[in-house]
Amino acid sequence: MSGARGGLAESVYEVFARKTRGEPLRHIGYIDAPGDELARVYAWKTYDEENWFEMCVVPRGAVMPVNRTDGPWAANRPGRKDGAG
Amino acid sequence: MSAPDPLARHILSLADTKRLLGIRYSDWILGSPSIETGIAASSMAQDEWGHARLLYSMLKRLGFDPFEVEHERPADRYYSAPALDDPFEDWADFVAATVVVDGALAVALESFGGGNFALARSRVPKMLAEEEYHRQFGAAWFTRLAGSGGEGAARVRAAALAMLPSTLAWLLPDDDLNGTLVEEGAIWAGARVREACEARIGATLAAAGVALADIEPARAGWDPERRRGPGAPAEEAVERARGDRNRALFVE
Numbered sequence: 001m002s003g004a005r006g007g008l009a010e011s012v013y014e015v016f017a018r019k020t021r022g023e024p025l026r027h028i029g030y031i032d033a034p035g036d037e038l039a040r041v042y043a044w045k046t047y048d049e050e051n052w053f054e055m056c057v058v059p060r061g062a063v064m065p066v067n068r069t070d071g072p073w074a075a076n077r078p079g080r081k082d083g084a085g
Numbered sequence: 086m087s088a089p090d091p092l093a094r095h096i097l098s099l100a101d102t103k104r105l106l107g108i109r110y111s112d113w114i115l116g117s118p119s120i121e122t123g124i125a126a127s128s129m130a131q132d133e134w135g136h137a138r139l140l141y142s143m144l145k146r147l148g149f150d151p152f153e154v155e156h157e158r159p160a161d162r163y164y165s166a167p168a169l170d171d172p173f174e175d176w177a178d179f180v181a182a183t184v185v186v187d188g189a190l191a192v193a194l195e196s197f198g199g200g201n202f203a204l205a206r207s208r209v210p211k212m213l214a215e216e217e218y219h220r221q222f223g224a225a226w227f228t229r230l231a232g233s234g235g236e237g238a239a240r241v242r243a244a245a246l247a248m249l250p251s252t253l254a255w256l257l258p259d260d261d262l263n264g265t266l267v268e269e270g271a272i273w274a275g276a277r278v279r280e281a282c283e284a285r286i287g288a289t290l291a292a293a294g295v296a297l298a299d300i301e302p303a304r305a306g307w308d309p310e311r312r313r314g315p316g317a318p319a320e321e322a323v324e325r326a327r328g329d330r331n332r333a334l335f336v337e
Contacts, residue, residue: 010119031121037225041218042121045128 012078013039014063015047017055025056091262092202092271093147094164097154098255098312099197100140101165101326102190106182107133108322109169113179126179129187129219136212143204156335160323164311166190166255168248170318177237180230181244183223188286189256191216195281196273200266224289231293242293249295250303251314256282257302260309 010032016025031046033039039057047055065074110130117123145151168186173179191213198209230241257275266272273281287297306315318326328335 032119033121034229035225037221038121041222041225042125044218045125046121048128 010034011039012060013043013057014060015043015055015057017047017050017052019050020053023053025054030060031057090147091265093144093149094262094310094312095197095266095272096140096143096147098164099190099193100137100144101163102169102186102255103133103137103140104326105163105165105169105318105322106186106190107131107137108325109173109182110179112172113176117179118176125218125222129183129222132212132215132219136215139208139212143208146204152335156327156332158323158327160317160320162311163318163323163326164313165318167251167314167316168255169322170316172319172322175240177230177240177244180223180226180241181248183219184227184286184289185245185248185252187216187219187223188289189252189282191220192278192282192285193256193272196278197271199273200271201269202271205271220285223286227289228292238293242295245290245293245295246300249290249297249300253282253300254302254304254307255313258307258312259302259304260307262309262312 011034013031013033014027015029015031017028018025028047031039031042033042036057036059039059043055043057060076061078063073063077065071065077068074107130110126110133114123114127114130117126141151141155144154166186166189168182173182194209194212194216197205198213200206227241227245230237232238257278259275263272263275267274272278283297290297303314307313308315317323324330
């Protein structure tokens with residue numbers, strides 16, 4: 001989890017969305033934002049080319065790798081010296 | 086263009102303010118604090134221009150020529166809120182405007198959409214749904230700047246205080262034409278509008294130590310015909326609003 005979510009420094013948020021109620025949520029991209037409120041606004045305004053039924057944002061640091069620690073996602077987790085975070 | 090009746094004046098005031106706000110937002114598509122912020126500014130500018138077009142089109146039903154209204158008026162015939170007359174000086178101005186001016190516009194739309202004018206009742210709800218993201222953007226940025234201390238906090242507070250008196254006068258006209266609209270049920274009474282304004286932006290402004298209830302509308306120099314205080318939007322903005330450089334390409 002980001003330690004900067006109360007200040008002006010920015011954190012990475014992953015963006016997930018689905019076009020219909022029955023469709024699975026899918027990962028559509030990411031945005032940088034200084035907090036949860038602006039992450040929601042930036043995600044909606046950045047990925048508004050589709051008529052989304054539902055959109056969610058998740059702080060990148062909240063997504064936990066399950067089966068391996070050397071995958072692309074794990075490598076980009078915040079706090080890793082070799083990751084972009 | 087002949088002097089508008091109370092309803093046309095009201096619609097023109099909302100439409101012109103949205104058009105000018107869209108221009109002021111668009112100035113910050115490049116140069117805002119981050120790429121995402123610039124994208125949000127772009128999207129909010131598009132929202133405002135889309136809302137303005139919907140509002141201008143309502144005037145057609147009232148007998149006005151929309152081309153003349155949108156493309157042929159000089160700056161001193163614009164009915165926009167005075168806080169948008171000049172470009173934002175810095176990011177604090179932008180943020181304060183998203184709270185003060187955009188917030189006042191949303192409250193004015195709530196009032197109009199809650200009245201008995203059928204076109205407003207049908208079109209305003211979608212505008213307000215889009216405005217919700219503007220509210221979240223403004224509240225988040227304003228609160229963060231206000232809480233950051235130092236120059237940023239001082240600037241956003243000063244910017245809000247500079248915009249509030251004229252914007253409250255714009256939101257709460259104290260004249261006969263506005264009174265007519267209230268009596269006819271087209272808009273809410275002033276007390277309810279002020280209450281809605283407090284509910285929408287009062288807590289956000291308080292983050293910078295601004296007490297909305299203590300701010301008096303600046304009514305000096307009120308122009309009842311243009312439904313605003315003295316002055317006019319800067320010529321460069323009006324040239325863009327009218328589309329002066331695109332005249333040969335206009336298709337209606």
